[in-house]
Amino acid sequence: MIDYLQFVLAPQMITGLSLGVAVVLVALGLTIIFGLLDVINMSHGEFYAVGAYLALSLGAAGISFWLLLVLVPLLMIPIGFAVERGLIQRVFNAPDRHTTTLLLTFGLGLVIEEVLAVIYGPNTQRPPTPIRGAVEVFGVMLPNYRLFLIGFGVAVMGLVALVVYRTRLGAMVRAAAYDRDMAASLGVPVALVFAGAFAFGLALAGLAGVLLAPIYSVFPTMGRDFILLAFTVVIVGGMGSIAGAVVAGLLLTQVQAVSSLFISPVWSDPIVFGIMVVMLMVRPQGLFGRLGRA
Amino acid sequence: MHSHVDAGPAPAGAAGPRRLDRLGLAMRASHLLFGFLALTCLIFAALAWRTGDVFYLRLATEALIFAGLALSVDILLGYTGLLSLGQALYFGLGAYASAVTLKAGYPVSGALGAAFGLSLAASLVGGLIVSRVRGVYFALITFGLAQVAAKAVYNTRELGASDGLIGVPVMPIHLGVATVSSDSPVGFFLFTLAFMAVLYGAVAYLLDTPFGRVLIALKANERRVPYLGYRPERARLAAYVLAAIVAALSGALYPMLRGFVSPELLSFTTSGNAVITVVTGGAGTLVGAFYGSLILTALRSVVGSWTSHHLIVIGLLFMAVVVLFPKGLAGFARSWVEDRFARTGSL
Numbered sequence: 001m002i003d004y005l006q007f008v009l010a011p012q013m014i015t016g017l018s019l020g021v022a023v024v025l026v027a028l029g030l031t032i033i034f035g036l037l038d039v040i041n042m043s044h045g046e047f048y049a050v051g052a053y054l055a056l057s058l059g060a061a062g063i064s065f066w067l068l069l070v071l072v073p074l075l076m077i078p079i080g081f082a083v084e085r086g087l088i089q090r091v092f093n094a095p096d097r098h099t100t101t102l103l104l105t106f107g108l109g110l111v112i113e114e115v116l117a118v119i120y121g122p123n124t125q126r127p128p129t130p131i132r133g134a135v136e137v138f139g140v141m142l143p144n145y146r147l148f149l150i151g152f153g154v155a156v157m158g159l160v161a162l163v164v165y166r167t168r169l170g171a172m173v174r175a176a177a178y179d180r181d182m183a184a185s186l187g188v189p190v191a192l193v194f195a196g197a198f199a200f201g202l203a204l205a206g207l208a209g210v211l212l213a214p215i216y217s218v219f220p221t222m223g224r225d226f227i228l229l230a231f232t233v234v235i236v237g238g239m240g241s242i243a244g245a246v247v248a249g250l251l252l253t254q255v256q257a258v259s260s261l262f263i264s265p266v267w268s269d270p271i272v273f274g275i276m277v278v279m280l281m282v283r284p285q286g287l288f289g290r291l292g293r294a
Numbered sequence: 295m296h297s298h299v300d301a302g303p304a305p306a307g308a309a310g311p312r313r314l315d316r317l318g319l320a321m322r323a324s325h326l327l328f329g330f331l332a333l334t335c336l337i338f339a340a341l342a343w344r345t346g347d348v349f350y351l352r353l354a355t356e357a358l359i360f361a362g363l364a365l366s367v368d369i370l371l372g373y374t375g376l377l378s379l380g381q382a383l384y385f386g387l388g389a390y391a392s393a394v395t396l397k398a399g400y401p402v403s404g405a406l407g408a409a410f411g412l413s414l415a416a417s418l419v420g421g422l423i424v425s426r427v428r429g430v431y432f433a434l435i436t437f438g439l440a441q442v443a444a445k446a447v448y449n450t451r452e453l454g455a456s457d458g459l460i461g462v463p464v465m466p467i468h469l470g471v472a473t474v475s476s477d478s479p480v481g482f483f484l485f486t487l488a489f490m491a492v493l494y495g496a497v498a499y500l501l502d503t504p505f506g507r508v509l510i511a512l513k514a515n516e517r518r519v520p521y522l523g524y525r526p527e528r529a530r531l532a533a534y535v536l537a538a539i540v541a542a543l544s545g546a547l548y549p550m551l552r553g554f555v556s557p558e559l560l561s562f563t564t565s566g567n568a569v570i571t572v573v574t575g576g577a578g579t580l581v582g583a584f585y586g587s588l589i590l591t592a593l594r595s596v597v598g599s600w601t602s603h604h605l606i607v608i609g610l611l612f613m614a615v616v617v618l619f620p621k622g623l624a625g626f627a628r629s630w631v632e633d634r635f636a637r638t639g640s641l
Contacts, residue, residue, distance in 0.1 A: 281423070
């Protein structure tokens with residue numbers, strides 16, 4: 001029994017946790033963009049892939065991994081501004097914003113995916129692991145890089161929560177999410193907040209790409225496999241909820257990790273999806289309330 | 295779209311037979327455009343038959359089959375206002391049902407019957423979940439359902455797993471007056487064209503009834519629908535089932551054309567292509583699905599001849615349509631035809 005815990009369950013849960021942290025980063029971006037702009041960014045997974053590819057080629061150019069952790073998210077910000085201003089805002093006031101923006105970002109995702117395939121080719125690549133080795137805790141071998149990923153990801157989540165709930169900037173963001181017009185009339189630069197939030201969401205997706213590239217492989221359609229999980233997390237946690245994305249992200253990846261010990265990993269996606277369906281039946285608003293409302 | 299709904303019925307008591315309201319007019323304009331498309335297809339078939347072409351006939355047949363999938367997306371997106379990102383689920387279901395039935399030695403009517411029955415049953419079950427949600431939730435649930443189904447098929451050895459099912463036999467199709475073999479390029483093209491015309495006609499008829507008007511009302515303003523005495527859930531379920539059947543019946547033709555089915559048919563790529571087709575062709579026009587499919591297939595084959603990354607071109611075109619021409623191609627043409635109808639009172 002102890003052996004089982006030590007050699008099977010614990011490593012599996014740590015692996016699940018490191019994936020979970022990355023999923024939360026992607027889902028946080030999605031949920032912030034939805035909470036603020038009321039836009040479903042279907043191309044979010046592709047921006048995660050862009051982050052991974054940026055890490056791959058900048059890393060190959062000799063830039064250290066530690067610098068990339070800052071550099072890649074920074075590079076995503078102007079991209080985010082450009083996409084929000086140049087594309088999203090063009091259809092923002094269309095009669096059916098949800099559908100129109102979903103279609104637009106879906107098209108954008110397709111184009112990005114193909115552009116990545118043109119530049120880097122369709123094959124799978126993998127950057128070297130920046131931290132090697134493993135530590136032993138209570139007889140459980142834990143890879144250093146995964147531990148770093150978990151620690152770093154949790155720190156980023158804490159930072160996001162701090163900014164959103166404890167700073168003046170965060171108050172503006174929440175105000176804009178709660179009532180756009182009222183916030184604007186009180187002097188919040190709503191347009192800038194919207195574009196900034198979109199860019200920030202992309203930066204988080206890019207960061208997840210940098211972090212996961214050494215563990216999972218990098219390929220043009222990598223975002224697609226990831227995005228269903230991220231969407232599930234956002235729905236279960238509550239669309240637009242920051243706390244919800246964190247809780248649901250960690251929970252669902254644990255369900256995946258642990259369930260794959262008992263059944264074929266092939267069925268871990270359906271299980272998670274089943275949870276989402278049940279959640280929508282029982283509590284359609286998700287675990288937590290929307291940004292600006294809770 | 296709003297202007298259509300608010301326009302109301304034409305003044306009563308006008309001279310002559312039933313006067314059409316805006317929606318009726320729009321539907322008639324769609325019929326005209328479909329007639330034009332069918333005529334073009336017939337001329338194309340005659341030319342291809344004269345020159346002995348096989349490749350382009352097969353390609354056009356495939357375009358028509360995928361137009362059926364796009365038509366089913368349009369029932370949801372263009373009429374009911376629901377974006378399905380997983381309509382390939384039912385297209386694939388129909389294709390697999392048809393392939394299995396044909397391989398077991400049943401005739402084409404059996405294959406179509408199997409696709410119909412299975413899709414009806416599956417969409418009633420799926421509809422119980424899906425009809426309760428709308429907006430982005432609908433899009434994400436349909437997306438997820440299709441992903442799960444694709445994964446299941448991909449891992450089921452009985453269905454050929456990742457290889458799919460190959461060796462679907464060539465079947466004669468008995469049409470009463472004539473018999474067409476599914477491996478005759480011209481014959482099967484004409485059969486598919488006729489099949490799609492029937493599907494289009496049936497869908498157009500259903501959407502022109504009071505049921506169709508409820509769907510349009512759902513799209514325009516769902517909150518007002520219950521006050522008019524209709525149940526949104528029920529109407530949504532009906533639209534979902536209808537769309538599923540149309541997708542499955544179109545999918546059923548696929549193995550007859552290609553002789554195989556693969557999990558790719560259920561993939562997000564297939565679902566996404568159908569959405570692109572409808573939006574480019576013109577959502578809410580029904581006929582746009584056909585124009586979109588034929589034009590995009592032609593574009594793909596032209597661009598594909600000089601680069602394998604034709605998706606960049608298609609994707610950029612799609613984005614341009616979403617931003618600049620939200621009515622789509624056929625939507626554009628249809629407004630023009632409609633205006634002519636309205637001005638002259640007849641054709």
